[in-house]
Amino acid sequence: MSALRYLTQSQVAALGGNDPQLAFDNVVETVKLMRKGEASMPAETHVNLAAPQGKVYALPARVGGGFNATGVKWTAHRPQAQDGYPMAMAMTLLNRADNGLPVALMQSGSLTATRTAAVSALALKYASPVPPRRILLLGAGVQACAHLKMLAAQFPELEQVDCWNRTPSHLDAMLDRAGSLPWPTQKLTSIEHALAQPWDTLITCTSASQPFIGPQFIQPGRMVMQTGYHEVSFEAIARADKVVVDGWGDYCNTSAKSLFQMYRADEFVKDRVAADLADLVVDNWRASPTDSVYFSSFGLNVFDIALAARVAQEAERQDVGTALPLEFALP
Template sequence: MTYLITAKEVQSVLTYPLSLKTVEAAFKAYGQGKACLPPKSYLIFKDGDLRSMPAYINTPGMNIAGIKSVNVHPDNHKKFGLPTVMATILLTDPKNGFNIAVLDGTHITNMRTGAAGGVATKYLSRSNSKVMALVGAGAQACTQLHHIMLTRNLKEVRVHTRSEKSMIKFCREMSKEYPEVTFLPEPDGRKACRGADIVTTTTTTRKPIIRKSWIDPGTHINGIGADAAGKQELETSLTKSCKIVIDEWQQASHSGEINVPISRGNLEKKDIYAELGEIIAGKKKGRTSDNEITLFDSTGLAIQDVSTAYVVYQALMKKRKKPKHIKLF
């Protein structure tokens, strides 16, 4: 039988600590050579795109394969009342190729992306980091914050975005969840970033919005927003000044924060310090100085999706009331 797992069922078991733990383990497996990750492929449409993301992970307790199909259609909400991003994940048993589950992947995508930022912050930011600048105030900003709060004891979060209403709303809502943290709406990007220990960017911009002069020595940057060719959140001179850690070379060079500098000849592969999995696996060190500026370029890997979908599947199989299932043949 193949189980059909809805977004509501995913949300019932996928907590922030679980997603953080799972994604960290997935990156480690990849760094150890225990995961197979072909590059994501793109179908480009007039109004958006469709991405195909397969992966196989083989570690003790996690021998699973799968593929995620995910779209990005920026005008969906306005035109059709649909989310910009929608995803479906198919889990496959490597022993026989049987499809054990089909899951809504939209919430998983949001959670595993936030978890990647949390994991990178754990290994690359200063352990005593207290102040974060959060550039963007959408759904991904929320999951980045929740996962980073599991790894660092933040005392102040400065929220910067073009919409004053969004900044204020985000700060008001997050203040209720973290009353010990001061949330400040900051319409000036420079003021938001200056003096911050961590800068996390979650925008869809194609023109750099974060300047080199805004970033102090010792800052860690999570570059989350760039996920397609042509997208870039950081000034190229800033990116070049960082110790650059990527999730995976082929994806990052095609569609990550480094894609524009790479395509223009301003960066080369030799300028990349490491993949995050190499650091978690102990093959390379993470932060080595309080003064270095570190950058994590996150494009989102299928190993994050498949591993997170699998722990969701496992958790639901332990429940008395199982999800719906179908017999496909």
């Protein structure tokens, strides 16, 4: 009789699931595997919930190498939920890639935020036109918290990080949870004041459905990193000297991200993409110091499977988690 290891959110965290350096290393290794054809990410699918605007997404992927995992992230988006639980709830199911045996089932919402921040770190290290010194971080939700943690771990030499959120109390809570940071932070209450600061890198982690980053903010030596929904206008993207993406796939036909909305409006062509993650990691593509760079992070679930596989392997080594028995009728 085989068993499936179940891991809670706190166990995933204790096993290093939210570690920004480990996540960064996993992302880099997965990018290399993708270039070699040893990692893949088929198109996602979804079903509607009975609740208004609610959907559940199935996001499969396979990652070879030392990860040896195939799996699916199953995420329920519950925008109208009033039950006290998160609006997004994610579970990841893993099987071995070499023989298909079930391995683990884990709560994985924090893994998504951690891998997204790790991808941003990769882009910031390799696609930024100049070494980042002053960051403007917009948002105070799960993604913004993960990015703040990532910046502290990967860029302790920054001069300052300015932060803004539409709800100031949420911003206060994020900075309180962050604890001691290696650089000064400034809390800004006005988005106009925030954008007027002398930043070289802008990271958007909001749920805005209408753009508020216009072309005037695209300037030489600056990088605009979009991890949120629709913060950046088409005109701003068009003005950027270099457009960099984590990847380009079938999701360009459905994603609500600014870049893909622009593509579907016939105002952006794929050939304008200067680089993706593989170009940065494998081919050493770099921006010029005078470039203005726009980075669009769709969020590749192949990285979720890589991080989950590493956590599952650590759980097995430490014998952490609840063993759920699996019974199979053998001939």
